[in-house]
Amino acid sequence: MKPFFQFRSAELVDNCQTDVRAQTGLLQADTIWHGADGGELVFTDYLMDGLQMTHMAGHLDRSLRVELAVEQPWVAFYYQLQGDMASRRCALRPLHVGVGHQNVMGDEAPVNTYTFRGQQAHFSSFCLHLTPNLFTDMVANNLEWVSMHEKHLGRGEPFVMLPPGTDISLKQRMIIQQIVQCPYTGTLKKAFLEARIMDLFVEQQAELGRLVPRLSARERDLLFRIRDFLDCHYAEPPSLLELARLFGTNDFKLKKGFRQLFGTTVFGYIAEQRLRVAEQLLTLTDQSIQEIAESVGFTNPAHFTTAFRRKFGATPSQIRRLPQKHRYTKVSVDAWLKRAKEPLPTA
Numbered sequence: 001m002k003p004f005f006q007f008r009s010a011e012l013v014d015n016c017q018t019d020v021r022a023q024t025g026l027l028q029a030d031t032i033w034h035g036a037d038g039g040e041l042v043f044t045d046y047l048m049d050g051l052q053m054t055h056m057a058g059h060l061d062r063s064l065r066v067e068l069a070v071e072q073p074w075v076a077f078y079y080q081l082q083g084d085m086a087s088r089r090c091a092l093r094p095l096h097v098g099v100g101h102q103n104v105m106g107d108e109a110p111v112n113t114y115t116f117r118g119q120q121a122h123f124s125s126f127c128l129h130l131t132p133n134l135f136t137d138m139v140a141n142n143l144e145w146v147s148m149h150e151k152h153l154g155r156g157e158p159f160v161m162l163p164p165g166t167d168i169s170l171k172q173r174m175i176i177q178q179i180v181q182c183p184y185t186g187t188l189k190k191a192f193l194e195a196r197i198m199d200l201f202v203e204q205q206a207e208l209g210r211l212v213p214r215l216s217a218r219e220r221d222l223l224f225r226i227r228d229f230l231d232c233h234y235a236e237p238p239s240l241l242e243l244a245r246l247f248g249t250n251d252f253k254l255k256k257g258f259r260q261l262f263g264t265t266v267f268g269y270i271a272e273q274r275l276r277v278a279e280q281l282l283t284l285t286d287q288s289i290q291e292i293a294e295s296v297g298f299t300n301p302a303h304f305t306t307a308f309r310r311k312f313g314a315t316p317s318q319i320r321r322l323p324q325k326h327r328y329t330k331v332s333v334d335a336w337l338k339r340a341k342e343p344l345p346t347a
Contacts, residue, residue: 001027001047004129005068008111011035012066025049026190037061041123044180046193050134053197054127055180060118073108073156075135076127077204079168079176083123087114089313095160102168104161104204106132106152126176128200132156138201145205147220151262157272159263162211169207175200215261222247223261226254227269234273235297240266274298275311282319289316 007013018031031043041058060083078085080097087095090105090112097103099119116123130138136153139145152159179196182189215223226247230237237243243266244251258266274296281292290301293316298304309315 001049003045003047003071004052004074005070005112008067008069009065011064023186023190026193033058035061035064039064048190048194050131051197052129053179053193054129055125055176056116057124059121060116060123061121064116065113066116067111067113070108070110070112073106073132074129075106075132075152076104076129077200078103078105079126079172081124081126081168081173081176083119083125084117085114085125086117087112089113090160093158093160096164098165100168101164102162102166102172104208105159106135107158108156109158126180128197139205142205144209147214148205148208150220161208161263166211169203171203172200172207175203215257219257220261222249223257226258226266227262230266230270231273234270234277235295237267237270237297270297271307272311275308278304278308278316279312279319282316283322289320292316 007016012033015035016031016033018029021028021030025048027045027047029043029045029047031045033039033041033043039058039060039062041056041060041064044055046053078097079102080099082099084096084098086097089109090107095103095105116125135149139149139153146153152161175196179193179200182192182196184192226243229243229247238246240251240254244254247254254266258264258269262269264272278292278296278298281287281295282289285292287295289304293301293304298307305315308319312319
C-alpha cells in the first residue's frame with residue numbers, strides 16, 4: 001500500500017507526530033500538526049490497495065502552505081467541508097475549492113503546493129485519491145460512467161472536471177461523515193470503509209451525471225475523430241472554420257462540443273499537444289531546441305520557451321541538461337514527425 005504523497009514543507013515535517021496502525025489490507029496513519037502560532041490540524045489517512053482517504057480537521061489562525069512530494073499519479077475526489085483550499089498549479093492550472101464545494105481532478109506532477117485557510121479559523125476537508133488504473137476499473141463496467149470519463153481514461157493527462165463553486169450534495173456529506181466517524185475496528189472496519197467508499201464513488205458519478213452536459217454518441221464520435229486528427233496535424237493545423245468544414249459540422253458546434261468533451265478549446269488542445277511532443281523530443285533526441293520548436297509549429301523561439309516554461313515549470317534548455325538514459329538521433333524520429341507535416345486530407 002503505497003501513499004500518494006509525502007509532506008515536503010519544513011513547517012509540517014518538523015512539527016508533526018504520526019501514529020501508524022496496520023492490519024490486513026488496511027493501513028491507518030494519524031498525524032497531528034501543531035503550528036508555531038497555535039494552529040492545529042489532525043490528518044487521518046486510510047490506505048488500501050490503489051487508494052488513500054485523507055480527512056483533515058482542526059483550526060488555522062493563518063494560511064498554511066503545504067508542499068507535497070507526489071509518489072504516484074492520481075485521480076482525486078476533493079470535498080471542502082470548512083475553510084478553503086487553493087493551488088496555483090494543480091493539474092497544470094490554478095485551482096480553488098471554497099467552503100461547501102467539491103471537485104474531481106487528476107494529475108501526475110511530482111510536486112504539488114496547496115494553501116489551506118480556515119473559516120473563522122475552522123478547517124475541514126476530505127479527499128479520496130485513486131490510482132488511474134483503479135479509477136478506470138471502477139468506471140469500466142458502466143457505460144454511462146464511461147461516457148462521462150472517456151476523455152480522461154488512459155490518456156495520462158491532468159484534468160479538472162467541475163466548474164468552481166460546485167456544491168457538495170447532502171448525500172455526499174452523510175457518506176463522508178460515516179467514514180470519518182467509523183465505529184468499527186479490525187476486519188469489520190475495512191469492510192465498512194470499502195462499502196462507504198463505493199457508496200461515495202457511486203454518488204459522485206450520479207452528481208457528475210447531473211452536472212456534466214451530455215453529448216450524443218454521434219457527436220462524441222465526431223469529436224474524437226477531430227481530436228485524433230489534431231494529434232497528427234498539430235504542427236500546421238487548419239483554421240477553425242476549415243476544420244469544421246472538413247468534418248461536416250460548423251464552427252459553433254465544434255467550439256462548444258470540443259470544450260464540453262475535452263475541457264479545453266481546439267487551439268488550447270493544439271498548444272498542449274505541441275508542448276507534449278516538444279518535451280518528448282527534448283527528452284529522447286539530440287535535435288536542437290530551435291529544430292524542435294519549428295517541428296512542432298512554433299515560429300518564434302521566445303514564444304516557445306515562454307509557453308514551455310509555463311507548462312512544465314522549466315525552460316527547454318533546463319530539460320535538455322537533465323541526464324537521460326536513452327536518446328535517439330534525428331533520423332530515427334523523422335518518421336514520427338512526418339505525420340504532423342502531412343497535407344490535410346481533402347473533404
